[in-house]
Amino acid sequence: MDKDVTSCFSQRARWAAGQPISELMAQALANPELISLAAGFVDSSTLPCDEVRRAVEKLMADPHQARAALQYGTTHGDRKLRELILAQWQAADGNLARTDLDLEQVILTAGSNQLLHLLADTLLDPGDIVLTARPTYLVFLGIVRNVGARAIGVPTDEDGPIPEGVEQTLKELEQSGWLPRVKALYLVPYFNNPCGATVPQQRRVALLDVLARWSRHHLIYLIADNAYRELRYEGPDIASMSCFDQEGDRVIETGTFSKSFSPGVRVGWGILPSALVRPVLDQKGNVDFGSPHFAQKLMAQVLQDGGYQRHVKMLQATYQEKLHAMLQAAEQHLGKLPNIKWRHPRGGLYLWVELPEQVDTGPGGRLLQEALLEGVLYVPGQYCFPADQRPEGTNTMRLSFGVQSIDGIQSGMAKLARAISRTLAACSTPSRGQEPSRLASARLAPQ
Amino acid sequence: MDKDVTSCFSQRARWAAGQPISELMAQALANPELISLAAGFVDSSTLPCDEVRRAVEKLMADPHQARAALQYGTTHGDRKLRELILAQWQAADGNLARTDLDLEQVILTAGSNQLLHLLADTLLDPGDIVLTARPTYLVFLGIVRNVGARAIGVPTDEDGPIPEGVEQTLKELEQSGWLPRVKALYLVPYFNNPCGATVPQQRRVALLDVLARWSRHHLIYLIADNAYRELRYEGPDIASMSCFDQEGDRVIETGTFSKSFSPGVRVGWGILPSALVRPVLDQKGNVDFGSPHFAQKLMAQVLQDGGYQRHVKMLQATYQEKLHAMLQAAEQHLGKLPNIKWRHPRGGLYLWVELPEQVDTGPGGRLLQEALLEGVLYVPGQYCFPADQRPEGTNTMRLSFGVQSIDGIQSGMAKLARAISRTLAACSTPSRGQEPSRLASARLAPQ
Numbered sequence: 017m018d019k020d021v022t023s024c025f026s027q028r029a030r031w032a033a034g035q036p037i038s039e040l041m042a043q044a045l046a047n048p049e050l051i052s053l054a055a056g057f058v059d060s061s062t063l064p065c066d067e068v069r070r071a072v073e074k075l076m077a078d079p080h081q082a083r084a085a086l087q088y089g090t091t092h093g094d095r096k097l098r099e100l101i102l103a104q105w106q107a108a109d110g111n112l113a114r115t116d117l118d119l120e121q122v123i124l125t126a127g128s129n130q131l132l133h134l135l136a137d138t139l140l141d142p143g144d145i146v147l148t149a150r151p152t153y154l155v156f157l158g159i160v161r162n163v164g165a166r167a168i169g170v171p172t173d174e175d176g177p178i179p180e181g182v183e184q185t186l187k188e189l190e191q192s193g194w195l196p197r198v199k200a201l202y203l204v205p206y207f208n209n210p211c212g213a214t215v216p217q218q219r220r221v222a223l224l225d226v227l228a229r230w231s232r233h234h235l236i237y238l239i240a241d242n243a244y245r246e247l248r249y250e251g252p253d254i255a256s257m258s259c260f261d262q263e264g265d266r267v268i269e270t271g272t273f274s275k276s277f278s279p280g281v282r283v284g285w286g287i288l289p290s291a292l293v294r295p296v297l298d299q300k301g302n303v304d305f306g307s308p309h310f311a312q313k314l315m316a317q318v319l320q321d322g323g324y325q326r327h328v329k330m331l332q333a334t335y336q337e338k339l340h341a342m343l344q345a346a347e348q349h350l351g352k353l354p355n356i357k358w359r360h361p362r363g364g365l366y367l368w369v370e371l372p373e374q375v376d377t378g379p380g381g382r383l384l385q386e387a388l389l390e391g392v393l394y395v396p397g398q399y400c401f402p403a404d405q406r407p408e409g410t411n412t413m414r415l416s417f418g419v420q421s422i423d424g425i426q427s428g429m430a431k432l433a434r435a436i437s438r439t440l441a442a443c444s445t446p447s448r449g450q451e452p453s454r455l456a457s458a459r460l461a462p463q
Numbered sequence: 464m465d466k467d468v469t470s471c472f473s474q475r476a477r478w479a480a481g482q483p484i485s486e487l488m489a490q491a492l493a494n495p496e497l498i499s500l501a502a503g504f505v506d507s508s509t510l511p512c513d514e515v516r517r518a519v520e521k522l523m524a525d526p527h528q529a530r531a532a533l534q535y536g537t538t539h540g541d542r543k544l545r546e547l548i549l550a551q552w553q554a555a556d557g558n559l560a561r562t563d564l565d566l567e568q569v570i571l572t573a574g575s576n577q578l579l580h581l582l583a584d585t586l587l588d589p590g591d592i593v594l595t596a597r598p599t600y601l602v603f604l605g606i607v608r609n610v611g612a613r614a615i616g617v618p619t620d621e622d623g624p625i626p627e628g629v630e631q632t633l634k635e636l637e638q639s640g641w642l643p644r645v646k647a648l649y650l651v652p653y654f655n656n657p658c659g660a661t662v663p664q665q666r667r668v669a670l671l672d673v674l675a676r677w678s679r680h681h682l683i684y685l686i687a688d689n690a691y692r693e694l695r696y697e698g699p700d701i702a703s704m705s706c707f708d709q710e711g712d713r714v715i716e717t718g719t720f721s722k723s724f725s726p727g728v729r730v731g732w733g734i735l736p737s738a739l740v741r742p743v744l745d746q747k748g749n750v751d752f753g754s755p756h757f758a759q760k761l762m763a764q765v766l767q768d769g770g771y772q773r774h775v776k777m778l779q780a781t782y783q784e785k786l787h788a789m790l791q792a793a794e795q796h797l798g799k800l801p802n803i804k805w806r807h808p809r810g811g812l813y814l815w816v817e818l819p820e821q822v823d824t825g826p827g828g829r830l831l832q833e834a835l836l837e838g839v840l841y842v843p844g845q846y847c848f849p850a851d852q853r854p855e856g857t858n859t860m861r862l863s864f865g866v867q868s869i870d871g872i873q874s875g876m877a878k879l880a881r882a883i884s885r886t887l888a889a890c891s892t893p894s895r896g897q898e899p900s901r902l903a904s905a906r907l908a909p910q
Binding site for chain 2: 021022023024025026027028029032033034035041057058060061063064065068069072073076079082083084085086087088089090126127129130133137138139140141144155158159162163199233234235237265274278279280281282291294295298299301302303304305307308309310311313
């Protein structure tokens with residue numbers, strides 16, 4: 017017998033191996049003193065303990081409701097919660113809202129992450145293509161890789177993917193014979209992960225127009241991941257992508273209560289074009305037979321009681337302060353270093369930072385080592401670029417102001433600035449090589 | 464553009480289409496008056512409302528615990544719950560328990576169903592083979608189909624798969640060149656779905672011995688689905704498959720709290736050979752980034768407080784009565800009909816019934832129509848046989864005593880007997896053809 021046990025693993029298992037996010041999490045776990053500006057988690061102190069306690073009390077006080085919550089639900093998801101989600105989505109879209117959406121188009125999943133994977137399984141064969149911004153949500157890149165498909169980055173500016181750039185990419189793919197394999201454009205329209213940018217209304221229309229014109233072989237879907245829509249701290253809301261979907265058959269909206277309420281309850285949702293509902297539910301039926309009914313009933317209760325809306329308001333105020341603290345700390349600590357750029361997001365959880373080109377922010381570079389020595393962690397920006405274009409973004413990083421307190425943000429940014437400063441100094445002197453023993457001891461006994 | 468929207472769906476989406484269980488559920492939903500002896504659900508009146516209410520109260524009373532429960536967990540799953548599961552599993556196995564199991568080998572999933580799918584994705588490429596009993600758990604057959612693999616049924620008797628039959632099947636697969644594609648044997652060792660049989664200890668050893676001898680190209684795993692272990696109403700427990708796994712690298716144990724506590728909370732678990740932990744977690748990381756932490760913390764609380772153990776005792780007493788009610792009703796109503804056989808299970812939720820060979824219990828047969836006219840639903844037995852061997856079991860059915868009250872069981876069995884009786888009468892007279900209009904109206908206005 018072949019003693020290499022991996023010889024019986026599937027191709028998919030090989031595609032899944034070695035996720036960068038696991039490495040980062042392992043680093044954070046191995047060193048609890050570390051100030052993580054990496055994790056895209058929400059602030060634990062904002063978690064809705066009272067709202068959840070009250071909602072469960074209410075739910076369990078009604079024996080009929082209580083039993084229903086503890087029984088299997090449907091693969092589609094709890095009807096009441098789907099109604100509430102649809103109504104809320106339409107209300108947020110105001111007078112541009114699609115009124116032709118049917119409740120059957122709304123489905124519930126275990127976070128929106130699960131829905132993204134179900135969509136990948138439903139749409140993508142190995143070798144198929146999804147277009148993404150450059151940079152984009154790194155976990156989505158893992159999902160695409162997991163099913164053996166390819167993410168191809170399109171030209172992107174501060175407002176997201178550039179419509180003319182998408183068009184140019186599609187033209188090139190047509191010339192090389194790959195156009196029939198393009199199944200979707202993946203987009204985070206609101207306060208995207210990792211840059212914090214929101215796609216303006218006019219560009220939403222233009223992107224859909226490009227996809228419609230290039231859907232020559234079949235529909236090219238637009239997957240709109242709205243994880244951060246509720247986390248807006250400045251300016252007015254913008255209507256969702258589906259409002260601009262002429263035929264109503266192209267835009268897939270995904271959302272989640274993980275960022276705006278609680279990741280531990282873990283309820284996500286989608287509003288799908290009708291043709292996609294059955295195949296996505298067929299996948300879901302095989303994958304887990306429906307998401308936890310109890311969590312769905314709990315979220316329905318929280319939405320009905322207005323506890324959700326109150327919580328989002330509180331979150332907006334809290335995160336606005338934290339965003340400003342991070343921007344201020346960036347000004348104070350990074351502003352004095354040469355050639356460091358960052359953007360001012362109006363919502364979300366992230367700050368995207370560009371360093372001088374000679375600085376390698378990646379896992380093999382000096383900066384990450386210096387940062388770990390200081391006791392601060394960031395996400396190397398290169399993880400957020402599709403593999404086809406790597407190495408790209410090797411001088412960038414994603415910072416999050418989600419988890420840390422304001423003190424933690426300030427102290428983390430000061431540590432980061434010191435690490436950058438030392439790295440810049442080393443870049444301008446001859447290489448001295450790495451110092452693994454110093455790094456190893458630093459991880460065990462951080463400063 | 465091709466107007467057939469399915470042209471852009473994946474091969475996997477095509478594999479997933481048309482699940483028999485969705486058809487059955489649609490039939491049940493369309494007719495709420497129907498007495499369903501089909502669904503493998505638990506009895507709603509037994510659901511642990513008080514236990515859950517108390518556990519959530521306790522959990523939320525401690526702010527530190529409460530916040531942890533509402534935050535992201537790890538992909539691995541809550542450590543405390545994994546400890547409790549491992550301790551309980553080892554306690555159940557008594558002096559045969561494996562003491563060399565490591566906590567890292569225990570992982571948490573959204574029901575054990577999700578774990579079965581993760582295992583399929585980790586082990587099976589399209590065209591790969593899993594051996595199963597004949598009949599076996601129909602949802603597992605859907606999972607295998609979903610990843611494009613093949614389930615091949617092995618000779619099976621009242622004690623489960625016959626070791627010599629497994630050996631013979633492997634020999635034939637070797638002769639036809641397919642042996643390298645055999646990745647696992649799937650087994651429900653306790654009170655299996657759909658027959659209710661438990662694999663005796665000696666056969667457990669023999670099955671593992673066969674797999675060890677035929678693992679020539681690579682390890683052939685044994686997936687032991689223990690969904691019903693706790694639902695024992697008679698006789699002493701038997702040690703789990705892993706106790707007889709000589710090298711400790713072959714047996715994958717899966718379990719769930721869906722049958723023994725609450726499907727709505729939806730927490731399942733696995734104890735995996737060490738080599739499988741990383742690849743399965745890599746899949747899970749991509750698929751959903753970890754199961755709901757809140758549900759895991761809740762289950763840990765319930766287990767710690769002894770509420771789980773009390774609940775299982777209550778369930779055992781309740782289901783024992785229901786099993787006896789079904790056996791009595793079978794005796795009373797089916798016993799007077801010719802050539803109908805059923806087995807006496809000592810646990811689980813199911814009764815497997817064999818009718819005379821000329822009776823077609825399938826979706827196109829007369830009996831299902833007659834049963835719907837009477838207002839009773841069963842699972843056609845043929846759904847529980849691997850597709851390669853179909854049509855097989857066309858004269859069998861799976862009944863469940865899980866959902867219905869004792870009255871419901873009695874009345875359902877009487878209805879079923881009338882439907883069988885009419886079908887038998889029709890079998891012995893010349894065919895009169897089907898009566899679709901009568902069926903259609905019956906579905907809308909059941910008796």
